[in-house]
Amino acid sequence: MTKIEALQRIATRLRIHSLRMTTQAGSGHPTTCLSAADLAACLFFDEMRFDPRKANDPAADEFVLSKGHAAPLLWALYAEAGIIPLASVLDLRKFTSDLEGHPTPRMPWVKVATGSLGQGLSVGVGIALAQRLDGAKARTFVLMGDGECAEGQVWEAANAAARRGLCNLCAIVDVNRLGQSDPTMHEHDRRAYAAKFKAFGWDVVTVDGHRIPKILEAYKRIGKAGKPTAIIAKTVKGKGVSFIEDLNGWHGRPLKTDELARALGELGCLPDVDAKAFVKKPRPFKAPRRGRQGPVPRTAYAEKTATRLAYGNAVAALGKVDSRVVALDGDVKNSTYHDKFFAAIPERSIQVYIAEQNMVGIAVGLAVKGFIPFAATFAAFITRAHDQVRMAAYSFANIKVCGSHAGVSIGEDGPSQMGLEDLAMFRPVPGCVVLYPADASAAEGCVATAADHQGMVYIRTTRPATALLYGRDEPFPAGGSKVLRRSERDEAVIIAAGITVHEALQAAGELGRDGTAVRVIDAYSVQPLDVGTILAAAKETGGKVVVVEDHYPAGGLGEAVAEALAGRAQVAHLCVRELPRSGKPQELLDAYGLSAQHIVAAVKSFRR
């Protein structure tokens, strides 16, 4: 049996598995598996190098299934490679199986969750960058759909890959002509895709995606031009089963039992071939040992400092003693203060330009390979990457995100630049820790917490300089809070975070002069919230709670506190209740009801 024959047989087996498992599950996307079966067979059983016994091997080539709805094909590939038992694929989409409807890293060979289209190439850029940083000869392959090339993020990723000359990155575009609901924009026009990838600086090969010798030839060209390579493959959706081939209306639709029988009749019986024998092992390679080389020094601040500046200092200091740390920035590093890191450690600094979706995708890819990426932009603009953040959580990605310039306290630039919904965006993210430091030391402490936390952490920083509250070595663990004012006579508790902590302290001073003692809590850990301290404070102050935050009413600190206290206290919630406008920072804090005088009034207004 020639290699070509063997690969053809493997491809047929992949098709049969994909059809069987989706019919068994009663849902799923078989036709998109059939279009990519030949491309995937050649990739896994001739081109890629990996060891089926090692899911995490720095020597191995990596694979990202960007078109995540082709999950059955992926499970079939793993079964053929001997990674999972063949019988297990029939558990597809069951609650008890890790072979989910779209890939997630519950199955350890899956490095990132996919299924929201157009994200895989960014992750591939991150993985390929990590391989290069480690000096590995390994490559990264991303299998994409044609439909998902309509997502702008694909072109953000294409830019980044070309810009960095990632010749170890290959995008395989399965041009099967049909989207979910309609033919795609360019249908079978391979030249349209080729022109785009060329214009974005890639080497491009077009190929018939069902002719195995041609596919093998195309793969041989990968990386030869010193650029990332795009293989534009013309394929047929449903290929191999005459009555579904190239037909609209068969996306996300499994065959019925009788249709499956007919299809299997056309494909023939499961061809005999030992696919495992065709797996190519990688050449041995040991990645450099990365980690913490010593304690992270913290800065002793002497005067008012913006938390964004202290954050920048801390990430740079961390990077100097931890070779896993990478900084990414969306062309605002002189505002987020990632420029400190960029200046100190250029080799682990990534300017992603104004492309926040790609920034988060690259960060996820770097995290896959053990790096600890810190990605920063304005809090307002991180909303651009909401879907990528969501998918990062489903990837269990160990990434850190910083949103600077939060709230109306930025002042004159106006609402488009104010992050007023970022807490509501990050709090629902499963497992995400949300930290919001009120002073420079807290910012440094939050960076330390973020670095040591396994999983996603969001840090919210403030534009203006703020007074110092904490000593140099104060710890800021996730789930903690700081009680800044406290007496036995406290008549209410003010819960604040970030910029509003300073307003709360001022209000407490004013109230104190009037003879009203109040407790002040810095709830720097917005999530998890320090529910114990807050409940105790509410109880000890007669259940009178003011929450003040530079954020819209929904989804932020105020609702978190209301939920935690439900039934146990009155809560007055001061926050930005209308669409703000340009103005001076203090003017805006006052206009939108966040300043000390409003806090004083709220405390005075409680039912006694």
Place this chain on the structure above:
Amino acid sequence: MTKIEALQRIATRLRIHSLRMTTQAGSGHPTTCLSAADLAACLFFDEMRFDPRKANDPAADEFVLSKGHAAPLLWALYAEAGIIPLASVLDLRKFTSDLEGHPTPRMPWVKVATGSLGQGLSVGVGIALAQRLDGAKARTFVLMGDGECAEGQVWEAANAAARRGLCNLCAIVDVNRLGQSDPTMHEHDRRAYAAKFKAFGWDVVTVDGHRIPKILEAYKRIGKAGKPTAIIAKTVKGKGVSFIEDLNGWHGRPLKTDELARALGELGCLPDVDAKAFVKKPRPFKAPRRGRQGPVPRTAYAEKTATRLAYGNAVAALGKVDSRVVALDGDVKNSTYHDKFFAAIPERSIQVYIAEQNMVGIAVGLAVKGFIPFAATFAAFITRAHDQVRMAAYSFANIKVCGSHAGVSIGEDGPSQMGLEDLAMFRPVPGCVVLYPADASAAEGCVATAADHQGMVYIRTTRPATALLYGRDEPFPAGGSKVLRRSERDEAVIIAAGITVHEALQAAGELGRDGTAVRVIDAYSVQPLDVGTILAAAKETGGKVVVVEDHYPAGGLGEAVAEALAGRAQVAHLCVRELPRSGKPQELLDAYGLSAQHIVAAVKSFRR
């Protein structure tokens, strides 16, 4: 004085105004105004047609300042055109002025808020499409920065414009080489931008952006190739002031008073020219009268129906009697059921393919011209357009967004396809109404409410078919709720929405058989919440409230209720508290604690 001389003088005036107003404000972005001054002078005072007395004129060409940080240039243009008094520009960035740091439609000539980069071209596509739908000869111009071309959304918009042959759309790219923190990716390489736009199907002209005769020539080519036109203009950031020209570090930095004096010395005194005399009026045009032609018929459903299907029926029915309604869809119209509209009214249906950011941007552009766009995709994927939704709110855009397939109740497709954070995304959006129907009639009622509401509305729909609860003509106003079970003996209240209303009713039945009466509220209007009914119910049931929602804990119905009730009731919150996985819908509702049995247990667990 020749036209060329006049335009040069106007450009110098624009430069002087931009420098003065930013120095006066003490913040802002003068250098980006200087690079675009010549392009803008030629556009406003020779190429574009508009009547300075009419901010909303269907005959007029439209202008979108995508590079929103050049706001001072825009205010200067309006002043020169006689739209606003020249003296008013010195109020830039003051709290009392509508001339904000980045443009917002508080100033009526600004049609959309900009300042989050890379969004203007999508809006331009929407406006140009609206002009074409209306049969206007008017054109749309979008002034873009080079840096923002790194945003993928630009290429989503480029695709859409080419696909639809929008020869009435022109993108002017101000290639001034410098971003905020670094030189841009392509610096002054105009060919790099040209190649990209060409590959995306545009006619491209490259030009020296400071040579007025060449600029005028370039503008003459707009639309001639039957394609959208991109003018790629090489410019110098800070042009005209020697000590800031082409220098990194001058983004977002006004001149100090002494620097301003030096700059004005170089630019000379304010040149004498009556710019107003150069404004070209449009040829008269009356847009077709659009509006409601009759009552919107509602469907009488006879059996279990998915809310997404009823939503699709309702939008199609609405579109048939209201010529303002447009449907947009991100290649999932057979899932959102926008395919009903597409089949009935193809001329007002827009397939945007898999490009959610562009979908929302186009919707905003259509709304600018008086259309009522309904844009739909999976609730999970609308997170892709979070930043665009945010900016739409700052644009006061009258758009309607539908997120289908909300929650774990979608079943086997897995978490990447489940919208579990969409309520937390839309609730903070200023002014946004959030509706979540529980049955087919409610879905139709919510569409009717959305159509008649001026402003953004989000409608959340469910994948599986659900039982019928309401009669055909039941109204579902914003801010309302429906009390579905009620007695004098109610011992608790269950607040639910969408799919969980059915679980709540089942739980109420079971509890009733055990002798425990409970109230059930369908809180279909998640925002504004019907606080009055909820407070009354809590009071009448001894302050025992269960909230059950198919959403993550933060930012959804549960926290909304907790905030509303703060201090007045115990709240048990049933929601999805971990990262879900694939499984059958009912299996997942049960596994994640949302099903009737969990509600029963929650009611029984209250402190008495």
